[in-house]
Amino acid sequence: MIYGADVSIVLVTIAILFVLTYYKKWGWLWREWLTTVDHKKIGIMYLIAAILMLFRGGVDALLMRTQLIQPNMHFLKAQHYNEIFTTHGTLMILFMAMPFIFAVFNVAVPLQIGARDVAFPYLNAISFWLFFFAAMLLNLSFVIGGSPDAGWMSYPPLSDLPFDMGPGENYYILALQITGIGSIATGINFFVTILKMRAPGMTLMRLPLFCWSVLGACILIIVAFPALTAALALLLIDRIAGGHFFTMLAGGNPMMYINLFWVWGHPEVYIVVLPAFGVFSEVVATFSRKRIFGYTSMVASIMVITVISYLVWAHHFFTMGAGPGVNSFFAVASMIIAIPTGVKVFTWLFTMYAGRVRVPAPMLWTLGFIPNFAIGGATGVMLAAAPADYQYHNSYFLIAHFHQVLIGGTVYGMIAGMYYWWPKMFGHRLNERLAKHAFWWFNIGFYVCFMPQYFLGYMGMTRRIFTYSPGMGWATWNLISSIGAYMMGIGFILIAADIIYSAFYGERDTTGDIWDGRTLEWSLPSPAPHYNFAVIPQVNDRDAWWESKQQRLEGKEVTALQYKSPLRPIHMPKSSGRPFVLSVCFFVAGFGLVFNWYILGILGFLGVGLCLILRSFEFDTDYYIPIDEVQHTEKAYGRLLHGEQ
Amino acid sequence: MRFLRFLPSSKIALVLIPFLLSGCGEQYLLFNTAGPVAKIERNLILTTFVLTAIVVIPVIALMFYIIRRFRDEPNNSAPYRPEWSQSHKLEFFVWGIPVLIICVLGILTVRDTFRLVRPTTSMNGAPLTIQVTSLDWKWLFQYPDQKIATVNYCEIPTNRPVRFILTSDAPMNSFWVPQLGGQEYTMPGMAMRLWLQADKPGNYFGSGANFSGREYAHMKFNVVAKPESDFQQWIKQTKSTAPALTMDGYKNLVQQSVVDKQTYSSFPPGVFEQNIKSEGGMYMKHELKEATD
Numbered sequence: 001m002i003y004g005a006d007v008s009i010v011l012v013t014i015a016i017l018f019v020l021t022y023y024k025k026w027g028w029l030w031r032e033w034l035t036t037v038d039h040k041k042i043g044i045m046y047l048i049a050a051i052l053m054l055f056r057g058g059v060d061a062l063l064m065r066t067q068l069i070q071p072n073m074h075f076l077k078a079q080h081y082n083e084i085f086t087t088h089g090t091l092m093i094l095f096m097a098m099p100f101i102f103a104v105f106n107v108a109v110p111l112q113i114g115a116r117d118v119a120f121p122y123l124n125a126i127s128f129w130l131f132f133f134a135a136m137l138l139n140l141s142f143v144i145g146g147s148p149d150a151g152w153m154s155y156p157p158l159s160d161l162p163f164d165m166g167p168g169e170n171y172y173i174l175a176l177q178i179t180g181i182g183s184i185a186t187g188i189n190f191f192v193t194i195l196k197m198r199a200p201g202m203t204l205m206r207l208p209l210f211c212w213s214v215l216g217a218c219i220l221i222i223v224a225f226p227a228l229t230a231a232l233a234l235l236l237i238d239r240i241a242g243g244h245f246f247t248m249l250a251g252g253n254p255m256m257y258i259n260l261f262w263v264w265g266h267p268e269v270y271i272v273v274l275p276a277f278g279v280f281s282e283v284v285a286t287f288s289r290k291r292i293f294g295y296t297s298m299v300a301s302i303m304v305i306t307v308i309s310y311l312v313w314a315h316h317f318f319t320m321g322a323g324p325g326v327n328s329f330f331a332v333a334s335m336i337i338a339i340p341t342g343v344k345v346f347t348w349l350f351t352m353y354a355g356r357v358r359v360p361a362p363m364l365w366t367l368g369f370i371p372n373f374a375i376g377g378a379t380g381v382m383l384a385a386a387p388a389d390y391q392y393h394n395s396y397f398l399i400a401h402f403h404q405v406l407i408g409g410t411v412y413g414m415i416a417g418m419y420y421w422w423p424k425m426f427g428h429r430l431n432e433r434l435a436k437h438a439f440w441w442f443n444i445g446f447y448v449c450f451m452p453q454y455f456l457g458y459m460g461m462t463r464r465i466f467t468y469s470p471g472m473g474w475a476t477w478n479l480i481s482s483i484g485a486y487m488m489g490i491g492f493i494l495i496a497a498d499i500i501y502s503a504f505y506g507e508r509d510t511t512g513d514i515w516d517g518r519t520l521e522w523s524l525p526s527p528a529p530h531y532n533f534a535v536i537p538q539v540n541d542r543d544a545w546w547e548s549k550q551q552r553l554e555g556k557e558v559t560a561l562q563y564k565s566p567l568r569p570i571h572m573p574k575s576s577g578r579p580f581v582l583s584v585c586f587f588v589a590g591f592g593l594v595f596n597w598y599i600l601g602i603l604g605f606l607g608v609g610l611c612l613i614l615r616s617f618e619f620d621t622d623y624y625i626p627i628d629e630v631q632h633t634e635k636a637y638g639r640l641l642h643g644e645q
Numbered sequence: 646m647r648f649l650r651f652l653p654s655s656k657i658a659l660v661l662i663p664f665l666l667s668g669c670g671e672q673y674l675l676f677n678t679a680g681p682v683a684k685i686e687r688n689l690i691l692t693t694f695v696l697t698a699i700v701v702i703p704v705i706a707l708m709f710y711i712i713r714r715f716r717d718e719p720n721n722s723a724p725y726r727p728e729w730s731q732s733h734k735l736e737f738f739v740w741g742i743p744v745l746i747i748c749v750l751g752i753l754t755v756r757d758t759f760r761l762v763r764p765t766t767s768m769n770g771a772p773l774t775i776q777v778t779s780l781d782w783k784w785l786f787q788y789p790d791q792k793i794a795t796v797n798y799c800e801i802p803t804n805r806p807v808r809f810i811l812t813s814d815a816p817m818n819s820f821w822v823p824q825l826g827g828q829e830y831t832m833p834g835m836a837m838r839l840w841l842q843a844d845k846p847g848n849y850f851g852s853g854a855n856f857s858g859r860e861y862a863h864m865k866f867n868v869v870a871k872p873e874s875d876f877q878q879w880i881k882q883t884k885s886t887a888p889a890l891t892m893d894g895y896k897n898l899v900q901q902s903v904v905d906k907q908t909y910s911s912f913p914p915g916v917f918e919q920n921i922k923s924e925g926g927m928y929m930k931h932e933l934k935e936a937t938d
Contacts, residue, residue: 078859151856157833158816158857248834248925254817255832288715291730297739319819320830321837324758331758332751342700342743349707350735354726356717367712371705378697381750387757388689390827391675394819394854460674460823462854465862472850473672 006143035575037121038530042128043106044425047418049132050100051499054411054492056139057096060088062489065449065482071470081466082149083168087138089152090172094179095135097272097406100414102127102183104275105190105214107421111521112208114199114539116532119192121573122621123185129583130182134175137590141171145595148172151464153261156246156254160238167594173236174590180229181586187221190214199520201539205299208519208542209285209292212299213278216306217271223310224267231260240596255320262313269406270309274302276413277344280366283416284348286515287363288355291543294347301340308337318389327386334384341377345370360515361435365416368443372408376401379454394464397457400450407446415495423514427526428506430498438494445487452477452484510638518546525637531570531625534634567631569624576621582611674823679849679870680842681765682826689757696746761827764806764840772806772840775799776917779811779818779831779853781901782860787912793883794890796898796907800869802876803846809839814899814920818861819854822868828854834925843870863903884910892916 020026033041063084067076076084110118118124141147148168150159159169194215198207207215235257237243244250246257285292292298314322314330348370359367379401383392392398423429456477461468468474513522520537521528523545541547589604671677678684714723764772776787777799786799801807811820813831821828822841829839843849853864871879890898890909895916898904 078862082856082859149859155817163816163858248928249923251925251928253925289717289725290727293730293732294736294739295730297736317830319828320832321835324762328755328758331754332747335747335750335754339740339743339747343739345704346739349704349711350732350739351730352711352715354724354729355715356721356725357712357715358717359712367708370708374701374704378694378701381697381747382690382693385689385693385750385754385757387686387754387761387827388693390761390829391683391686391690391823393828394821455673458673458675460821460850460852462821462852464856467862473670 009143030577031575034580035125035577037117037125037573037575037579039106039110039118039121039124040425040528040530042124043103043108045128045132046099046103046106047425049135050096050103050414051496053091053096053099053135055496057088057091058489058492060084060091062485064088065485067466068468068478069482070479071468071472071475073467076466078466079149082151082464083142083147085464086148086151086154086168086172087142090138090148090176091135092406093152093268093272094176095131095138097410097414098179098183099131099135101217101272101275101410102131102186104279104414104417104421105186107425108417108521109190109193109211109214110197111424111524111528111532112211112519113194113197113202114520114533114537115193115197116536116570117573118189119197120185120189122576122579122615124189125576125579126582127182127186127189129579130185130586131179133583133587134177134179134182134590137178137587137594138171138175140591141168141175141594145171153258153265154235155261156235156238156257159235160246160254161242170236170239170594173232173239174593177229177232177236178586178590180225180232183221184225184229187218187225191218191222194218199533199537199539202544205295206539206542206544209281209295209298209302210275210278210519212302213274213276213281216302217274219306220267220271220274220309224264224271227260228264228268231257231264234260236593240593258317258320259313262316263310266313266316267309269402270305273405273409273413274305276369276410276417277302279413279417279420280348280369281351282519283362283366283420284351285543286420286517287358287360287366288352289358289516290351290355292347293350293353294343295542297343298347301343304340305337308333308340312337315384315386315389318386319393331384331386331389335381338377338381338384341373345374345377360419360432361430361439362416362420362515364436364439365412365419368439369408369412369416372404372412372446376404376408380405392457394462395457396453396461396463399463400453400457403450403453407450420515421521422502423509423526424512424521424524425527426503428502428508429514430502431506434494434498434501438491438498440491441494442488442491445484445489445491447484449481449484449488452481456481512637513545518543520545523548525639529633529637531572531630534567534570534630534639567627569626570630571622571624573622574620578611578615582608585611674850677824679824679847680826680844682761682841683824685757685760685765686827689753692753693750696750699746700743761840764808764842766806766842770805772808773801774808774810775801777809777811777820777831778917778920779813779815779820779857779864780899781815781858782853782864783898783902783904784820784851784853784864784866785898787917788880789917791880791884792911792914793880793887794909794912796904796909797866798869798906799866800871800876800879801843802873803843803870805873806840806842809841810917811837811839812917812921812924814924816857817855818857818864820851821854822849822851824849825868830855834921835929836921836926843868846871858901860901860903883908886910 020029033045036042063076064081067073067081145167148154148171150164150169154169154172157163194211234245238245244252246252246254281292281298312330312334314326315334318327383389383398383401419430419435456474459473461474509526512525524532585604585607589601589608592598592600592604676687678687774789776789778785784797785794787794809820811829811831812835813833817830817832819828819830820839825841825843829837847870849868849870851866851868853861887908887910890912892913895913
């Protein structure tokens, strides 16, 4: 199987190189994409990478489900199975969920707040390329040297020397470390963007709920990711420099790793799910043709989740010998999270109430999410009851729970966001028929796959076992679960097919406001010009674009949005190839350290240093788009300018 | 905490058990309990299930109702109020109901959390102590008072609290016997306690619950519960017929391997405590003393 993967990787690479050379697209690729600092293009690249990683992680999942179809199956060997579940978890959380939310951040946030780019465009490009090359580094492990095999949490002592000699764990540590730098930078970037770059008149209480959720997620990223960085750095020192932070033999303690990991790990699940909540809020309001119900409650619940998610991490190890006092605290804190989450579900329902509900693809995924998350949330509360967790911990009940909330929350949310903003990204919408088929395959498959796993948990099946004996009663449910997984796979293929089909035949969006939207991004043409707003809008209301449309319907002059003030030259950042080069250097350094080739490692870091130094001596980093060009572009979009009819 | 005991969790649960369990075979180990610890946990599981269902079922029903009622169709006569976005009365309930439910759940959870750190029934005489060590990829059980040892199975008397003292001489794992009660981690250099008790004779499935390497899937064992007299008989027989576990034998066991059930008439004295100390327990003298006493 590994040789098969080797061969296919080589073939695909050759094919890509050939196509690029044949159509003379190298220059185009470099100028338009690899060096871009435009948030919309970076968002698109994040999206493509996330979908590719979803594919890779999904194949992992199907391999595992195939192995578990029946007792004593001989499809995968133990070692292979362990590597696959480790990379499945790592890829899905850090290289699928994270870039997927960053894709949506990048695509939507600046447009929603009426900004021309993010606060630090150059840093944004660095974030993307660091993530990208970290993902490549992790994927490389499969073909060079061996994948990590100690679980996606990689608890020591199992992940420490001498229980795990191979390079796999090094790949894991370095890939996570590199992408972590990018994630922290993205967190800071969007935190500043939302706080500092809102259009005039957009007070915080007029901020679209998606941006509120991004703000919450960014606060979580900024505070949580350093804990992961510290944990991984210490583990790396243990592994390559003979440290003893996590081996008790020399006074270290594995509990320290477990605490640090989950101090990051629990907020992490809210990092990836909060933006999904934001997407649902936008989608529900738009497709109910109604203001969001209980905006203040929504904002409050986002912020409550942001804070309390830091106080629950120990619920990941109720059974590691903490006293009843500690367990009680973390049990109750974990349950409290259910309150704001429940509030959100109710407010979405009341938003639809007395509205006019349309159900195209984005809304379909949103509606699919609600029962999912209600059940997943309920099982979360059941897990939070510490004494009951003594029975659930590490069982398939837990597996079913977190897949239900992470897929039902994050993946459904991001797919809803993808369908919702696809016209804004590419200028055409995705095909509805294919989207509906994809949804139903995925959604039904999802229940078929994960509901049986609750029962398996009640039967005492533990996670991460590659085989089980007959006679436990597990076989039937496992078979059903695997069938569900294949159905989800079909759903994914249909989504991919939709993307390819619609690129050629999808309905073109000429209005820029295909959904009859409410927020500022729909006031722009699709796809948006690279400077976004020719004139920065003045915001007077929560749903600024909806209000201006209402005013126009009432025959009033539209005061809010269009071209009130005269055009000025637009200040934009210049493209740069250095984020790409910098990330390649990080990749080289990481690859060197994986195999303890220190010379290569040092060379990589020298390259990183050189890039930083060159950047600090660079002064020519921005330019102005002249008025003529802006006028020309706007006319091409069919937008006549003020005083120029 | 005494007043908390009057809360009706177990009553609610008892009423519901017949409904929930009809159709459940005995393969649902968590519900097919065989001891007081597992019963407390099962009742809490059922209570939380019922209380969360109070929210989940109406939410799903409400969703389908609302979509039907307010679909965007030309003839839909349902009211359309695009600006309606605030209702303090509704928001009071939206926050209030979850708060109430979580309060009840929180109280029950705290009550049971404190209940399970000590034996759940009053003890007649001394509890049985079993020292458990998770190894790569097998389970070693030592009976410090009886001076015998077993691998991949252990026998216990019924109706007597058993104190499992857990550690690891390999990567950490988790010791789980679903029908007798929850699990607890085994960690190198530490000694953790888990109180379990079997009320009826039987063969109870146990497994390692935390991933610990290549052949982790094979870390299964049985806990065999039998009446006190049969248990004493087994001890006697083991002491007279089984081979001894030597230090070399122990070192052999620690190596990575999958082995079958084994029984030993004796083990090197102090090997359990020595392992904890040498794996880092020497830095935690207080905890070590508390756990192994």
